[in-house]
Structures are given as C-alpha cells and as structure tokens.
Amino acid sequence: MAGFDELGLDPSIVSVVADLGYETPTPIQESAIPALLTGRDVVGLAQTGTGKTAAFALPILQKIDPSSRQTQALVLAPTRELALQVCEAFTSYAASTPQLQVLPVYGGQSYQFQISGLKRGAHVVVGTPGRIIDHLERGTLDIAHLDVMVLDEADEMLNMGFAEDVERILADTPEYKQVALFSATMPAAIRRLAKKYLHDPIDIATPQATQSTASVRQRWIAVSHHHKLDALTRVLEVETGDAMIVFVRTKQATEELAERLRSRGYQAAALNGDLAQQQRERTVNALKSGALDIIVATDVAARGLDVERISHVVNYDIPHDTEAYVHRIGRTGRAGRQGDAILFVTPRERRMLSAIEKVSGRPIEEMSIPTAEEVNARRVDKFAEEITSNMGSPQFHAFRKLVEQYASENGVEMVDIAAALAVKSHDGDEFFISGDVPSPARREPGERRERREPRDPRPRDGRTVYRIAVGKRHKVTPAMVVGALANEGGLRRSDFGKITIGADHTLVELPPDLPEAVFQALADTRISGRRIDLRRDRGRPQSRPQRKPKPKRS
Numbered sequence: 167m168a169g170f171d172e173l174g175l176d177p178s179i180v181s182v183v184a185d186l187g188y189e190t191p192t193p194i195q196e197s198a199i200p201a202l203l204t205g206r207d208v209v210g211l212a213q214t215g216t217g218k219t220a221a222f223a224l225p226i227l228q229k230i231d232p233s234s235r236q237t238q239a240l241v242l243a244p245t246r247e248l249a250l251q252v253c254e255a256f257t258s259y260a261a262s263t264p265q266l267q268v269l270p271v272y273g274g275q276s277y278q279f280q281i282s283g284l285k286r287g288a289h290v291v292v293g294t295p296g297r298i299i300d301h302l303e304r305g306t307l308d309i310a311h312l313d314v315m316v317l318d319e320a321d322e323m324l325n326m327g328f329a330e331d332v333e334r335i336l337a338d339t340p341e342y343k344q345v346a347l348f349s350a351t352m353p354a355a356i357r358r359l360a361k362k363y364l365h366d367p368i369d370i371a372t373p374q375a376t377q378s379t380a381s382v383r384q385r386w387i388a389v390s391h392h393h394k395l396d397a398l399t400r401v402l403e404v405e406t407g408d409a410m411i412v413f414v415r416t417k418q419a420t421e422e423l424a425e426r427l428r429s430r431g432y433q434a435a436a437l438n439g440d441l442a443q444q445q446r447e448r449t450v451n452a453l454k455s456g457a458l459d460i461i462v463a464t465d466v467a468a469r470g471l472d473v474e475r476i477s478h479v480v481n482y483d484i485p486h487d488t489e490a491y492v493h494r495i496g497r498t499g500r501a502g503r504q505g506d507a508i509l510f511v512t513p514r515e516r517r518m519l520s521a522i523e524k525v526s527g528r529p530i531e532e533m534s535i536p537t538a539e540e541v542n543a544r545r546v547d548k549f550a551e552e553i554t555s556n557m558g559s560p561q562f563h564a565f566r567k568l569v570e571q572y573a574s575e576n577g578v579e580m581v582d583i584a585a586a587l588a589v590k591s592h593d594g595d596e597f598f599i600s601g602d603v604p605s606p607a608r609r610e611p612g613e614r615r616e617r618r619e620p621r622d623p624r625p626r627d628g629r630t631v632y633r634i635a636v637g638k639r640h641k642v643t644p645a646m647v648v649g650a651l652a653n654e655g656g657l658r659r660s661d662f663g664k665i666t667i668g669a670d671h672t673l674v675e676l677p678p679d680l681p682e683a684v685f686q687a688l689a690d691t692r693i694s695g696r697r698i699d700l701r702r703d704r705g706r707p708q709s710r711p712q713r714k715p716k717p718k719r720s
Contacts, residue, residue, distance in 0.1 A: 173199045176228055178262040183224070186258060192217035197370045198346070199225055202314075207367035208346040209360050219255045222316050222346045226290065227256070229313060232265045235287030237307065239314040240339070242295055242332060244322040246272035246653055247439065247466050252292045252318065266290070271307075273297045273687060274656020281306045295323065295331035296654040296691060302338055303690075312339050320349040320356050326649025327642070327693045329355065336363045350492070382479075382499035384526060385533040386509040386519060390606035393535075394482060394510055395423070397603055399430055400536040401508060402460075404544045407477030409453055412462045413494050415483040417658060423482065424462040434460035437467045439658045465490050471497055481509040484518050491522050508533070513606050535603045542598045549588075549597075629663045630678035634698040637670045646693050647672055651700075654691045655684045673703055 170191055171180045191199065194212045201208050202225035212218040226239045243249040249270050256268040269283040271293030277300075284291075284306050291298075291307065301307035315336070317323065323332055336345075345364045349356050360367060389397045398412070414420055420436035427434035435449050435458050446467075452458040454473050463471075465485065476498045485491045491509075499505025509530065511519050523530050556562065569583050636642045644665045651657050651674070663675025688700050 174203045175199065175224060179224055179228060179259070182259060182261045183220075185261070188220070192221075194218050194370060195221045195224075198222065201368050201370070202226075202344065202346060203228065205344055207344060207364040209352075209364065209367045209369050210346070210348045211352055211369075211371040212348045212350065218318070218348045219252055220259065222318075222348070223252070223256050223259050226314050226316075227260055227263065227266070230263075230266060230289050232263055232289065234289075236311040237284075237288055237291050237309055238312065239290045239316070240298070240309055240312055240335075241290065241292040241316040241318055242298065242323065242335065243292060243318045244294065244326055244328065244649065244653075245466065246270075246274060246294055248319065249292045249294055250443070256290055256292070268292065271297050271301060273652075273654035294653045295328040295335060296650065298335055299331055300690070302335070309339055312343050314344045314346070315339055317345070317347045317349075317359075320347050320359070321351045321353060324353075324355050324359075325643070325645050326653075327646030328649070329359075330692070330695045332359070333363075381503065382495050382505040382507050384495065384507045384509070384528075384530045386511050386530050387533055387535055388606055389510050389512065389535060389603070391512055393603050393606075395426060397510065397535045398480065398482060399427075399432075400541055400603065401480065402432065403541045404536045405478060405506070407506065409456075409458070409473065409475035410460050410478040410480060411468060411471070411476055411497050412460060412480045412482050413468070413485070414462060414464065417464060419483070420462045420464060420467075424460075427460060427462070432460055433458050434462060437461045437463040437471075439464065439467050441467070465493065468494070468497060473497075474503070477506060479505065479507045481507070484509060484511060484515045535605070537602050538599050545597060629675040631703040632674050632676050632680075632700055633703040634672050634674065634693075634700050635670070636693045636696050636698055637668045637672050639670055640694045640696055642667055642672060642693055647674060650691055650693050650698065651676075651688065655688045655700075657684065 170183050170188065171177070173191065173196065175183075194210055195217050198208050198210055198218075198221040202222060208222075210218060210221065212221070222241075230238055241249075241252055243252055249272050253268050253270040256266075260266045260268070267283075267286065267288045268290045269280070269288035269292070271280050271284075271291055273294060273296055280297075280301070281304075284301065293301075298307065302309070317332065320332075323329075345367075347356070347360055347364065347367070387397060387401075402410070412423065414423055417438040417440055420438045424434045424436040435452065437446065437449055441449070449458065449461065450471065450473065453461055454475065456475070461468075462482075479495050479498045481491065481494060485494060495505070495507040498507065509519070509522070519530070569580065572578065573580055573583060634647070644667070647665055647667075648662055651662075657676070661677055664673075665675070666673040685700060688698065691698050691700075
C-alpha cells in the first residue's frame with residue numbers, strides 16, 4: 167500500500183497528516199486522492215469509517231487558492247452534525263494553511279452569523295441542502311466560481327427527501343467543475359444523479375466499503391427491556407477490552423443510562439445532540455485519554471466519532487433500520503483492528519435481528535447474559551491482577567513495613583490483614599454476586615398473545631400534534647420529515663414523537679412551545695418540491711349533530 171507521500175499531495179499536507187497520526191491511506195483514500203488531484207470526477211462507494219472525508223478534503227485543500235476570497239468548494243451533507251464534523255476535519259487538515267476559511271451552513275443557526283462568514287469570504291462551504299438553497303435565493307452565497315463540489319452520504323440525502331434540492335443546487339453550479347459523490351449504497355437514484363451531473367467519473371468501490379463489518383465480531387443477547395441494565399453491567403464485568411460506546415435511541419436515554427452506570431462505579435458520560443461543541447470535544451478527548459471508559463450516545467451524535475480505544479459497541483437499544491446498525495458498529499474494528507459489537511434484542515425485535523443479519527451477510531452469534539458464576543470468576547481474576555500490579559508500586563515497601571509492624575504488635579496473621587485491607591478497598595460492597603438475570607419469555611408457537619390495552623391516541627410526553635401539507639401522494643417518508651424539520655428548523659431528533667402520514671398531509675408530534683423562529687426558518691422549507699406549511703393540528707372538524715327523526719303521525 168502506498169504512503170500519503172506517494173499520492174501526489176504537497177509535502178506540507180503530508181506533514182500535517184503525519185502529525186495527526188495517519189500512517190497509511192485507507193483504500194478509498196489511496197484510490198480517490200490521486201483521481202481528484204488529476205481533476206477526475208469520482209463516484210465512491212464508501213461507508214462511514216472508511217476515511218472518505220480525508221479522501222475528498224485533502225485534494226480540495228491542495229487546489230484552493232487562499233489569496234482569493236471566492237467560494238471554491240462546496241460540500242453538501244445530509245445533517246448539520248455531519249456538516250460540522252466535515253468542517254472540523256477540513257480545519258485540522260488545513261493546519262499548514264491558517265488563512266484558509268471553512269464555513270458550516272445549516273438550519274437552526276443564525277442567518278446573520280452565516281451571512282457575515284460568507285461576506286468575509288469562505289473558501290470552502292459545508293452545508294445542508296435546504297440552507298444552501300436559502301442562501302442562493304437570498305444572494306448571500308455565490309457559487310459562480312466553484313471549482314469542486316462534493317456530495318457526502320448522497321444516499322442519506324435522497325432518503326431524507328433532498329433529491330430535488332440537490333439537483334437544484336447542482337443546476338446552479340458552473341458546468342465545468344469537478345464533482346465527487348460518496349455514498350454508502352448505490353441505488354438507481356444515485357446512479358441517475360451521477361450520470362446526469364458527473365463527467366466520465368471514475369468508480370471506486372473498496373473492500374472496506376462493501377464489507378465494513380468484516381473486522382467486527384458480532385453477537386446478540388436475548389434480554390427483556392427491564393433487565394437491560396443488569397445485562398449491560400454483567401457484560402462490562404466479563405468482557406475484556408478498552409473503551410465502549412453504548413447506543414440508545416433518545417437524548418434523554420443517554421443521560422439516564424450514563425448516570426446509572428456512574429452510580430455503579432463506571433466512568434461513563436452521555437454524548438447527544440444537545441451538547442455544545444466545546445463540551446462534546448471535552449467528552450471525546452476524555453475518552454481518547456482514558457479518563458472515560460464508556461460513552462452513551464445517540465446515532466446522530468456518534469457520526470464521525472473515531473477513537474482508537476473503542477473496542478466494543480453495545481446496541482443497548484436496537485436501531486430502527488439496518489443502515490444505522492452498520493454505522494454504529496463502524497465505530498469499532500477500524501483500520502484493521504478487531505472490534506466487538508453486541509446487540510440487545512427483546513422478544514418483539516427478532517424481525518429486526520433477521521434484517522440486520524442480511525445486511526451483515528453472515529449470521530450474528532447468539533450469546534447468553536453472563537452468569538453470576540462467570541462474573542465472580544472474572545472478579546477473582548481481576549483481584550489477583552490488582553495484587554500483582556500493586557506489588558510494583560513505589561509505595562509497596564513502605565506499606566509492607568506497616569503491615570509487618572501491625573502483625574508483630576497485635577499477633578495477627580498476615581493473610582488476615584490482607585483480607586481486612588481488601589474489605590476496605592471495596593467499601594464494604596459484596597464481592598461475589600448471586601442469582602442470574604432471567605431470560606425473556608419466548609412465546610411458543612400457537613400461544614395466544616395477551617390482550618393489549620387500547621392505545622391512547624393522545625400525544626405522549628406532553629408533545630403537541632403539528633400538521634404539514636405533504637403526505638403519501640407526495641411519496642413522503644418519516645425520514646424525510648425528520649430530516650427537513652431537524653436540519654432546517656434546528657430541531658433535535660429527541661423532539662420528535664409519533665409521525666403519522668396521511669394521503670395529503672402528515673401529523674408530527676413535537677414540543678408544544680416551538681418558538682416563532684422555528685416557524686420562520688421552516689416557512690419556505692419543501693419536501694418533494696412541496697412547501698410543508700407547518701402549523702398546529704386543529705383536529706378533525708366536528709361532525710354536524712344528527713337531526714332527531716320527526717315523530718310519525720298517527
């Protein structure tokens with residue numbers, strides 16, 4: 167495999183890459199960087215975690231003219247989280263070019279801040295499609311002199327309903343520009359887009375892109391919802407590894423689970439979309455340094471997270487779709503390292519397990535919740551390891567003299583003193599546990615389900631129902647709704663409740679106190695080319711009271 171110095175990159179960029187700890191390029195980088203440097207358009211099949219950001223960012227940095235204030239490169243990303251991560255990557259790679267300006271542009275952030283940045287001059291703009299179109303319509307973003315355009319995670323953008331927005335932006339760019347399209351999958355819609363807007367592109371498909379889970383050992387555990395925490399703590403006790411990322415579905419769940427783990431003595435922290443960028447950086451740096459061992463995260467918050475110490479990924483809550491599963495387990499087993507992924511599956515989630523196995527291309531190994539006997543045996547081993555390790559401490563001989571003195575003065579056996587000190591070190595907690603976590607009951611074939619209580623149609627968690635003016639006839643999906651409202655309105659994934667898609671409208675459960683700024687930000691937002699017209703749902707119109715039948719004449 168070639169080194170970065172053999173790909174055609176300037177020595178200054180190669181030096182920065184080396185300082186960041188990159189030793190050899192990944193296959194996607196080895197193929198894409200030379201092609202982009204020579205001006206070729208590129209279609210890359212690339213999963214998260216294959217190094218695709220550097221594959222397009224490094225060639226772009228080499229082509230930028232810092233002396234010009236014009237926008238020379240535009241990167242489209244499906245979410246604001248990914249846009250911010252790409253910006254961070256550009257900034258770190260541009261350490262040798264401090265005058266280079268990179269600007270993130272996404273919904274939910276002040277227009278004034280973005281307009282000021284564009285006026286000052288942004289060499290590279292990274293943004294979500296909706297907000298990019300807003301700036302084009304306002305005349306605050308000029309892409310007439312664009313040299314390079316990148317579509318990052320193109321399949322995700324199309325799944326979220328940005329197809330028309332992407333085409334609209336591409337149509338506004340100069341005809342003679344370089345285009346790089348990266349996608350985890352290559353459905354027909356992506357191929358059509360590439361054929362229409364790319365000129366004689368080179369196709370790049372790497373082993374990491376098509377087999378991103380090959381270096382990850384995948385296992386699943388049958389567990390009921392109420393016993394997940396006990397199952398997780400037992401997994402933590404018996405698994406040997408370094409750091410762990412635990413995936414849950416909601417922001418609130420990250421905080422709750424992290425707190426419960428801390429109460430059980432683990433170094434854990436939450437990572438979610440509500441964290442300020444500075445706090446996120448502190449959390450990730452703590453994980454890298456070893457000050458933290460466990461991060462509890464949502465899918466969105468963990469996008470782009472690359473920490474070598476992560477040896478395990480636990481899917482505490484099963485993902486809603488198979489693509490999310492692939493993205494999750496891509497946090498471990500990187501750059502040829504072996505990783506472990508464990509999936510918690512409740513009885514109602516067996517179908518999703520089967521779907522995940524199809525995506526993985528191989529069966530996922532079933533494992534049992536560690537028994538009390540296994541946990542106790544592991545505790546004994548760790549106890550012995552701690553004794554051996556502490557014998558090498560500089561303070562060992564000083565304490566040994568104190569113990570000898572105590573034994574001589576009190577006529578106590580040395581082994582009894584050692585046992586007493588061990589009790590002290592465990593704060594009086596029980597060393598051995600008893601009892602096993604019960605396995606979830608599996609419904610036998612032909613067994614009737616218990617009758618469920620009728621479902622309460624009212625919104626839960628104090629949310630309010632809102633209506634948008636697109637529905638099934640406009641080919642809308644829940645992902646499109648979440649993508650549009652989250653990226654353009656600045657909403658968080660945790661703000662969303664139930665989404666019900668009707669024939670010509672969609673009902674969405676959202677917080678009741680949405681600020682006016684959200685409605686203003688979404689005023690011109692479109693899904694499938696149609697304005698959404700977000701407003702509170704007033705419910706069905708009341709039916710007219712039926713007239714009482716006239717009494718029959720006798």
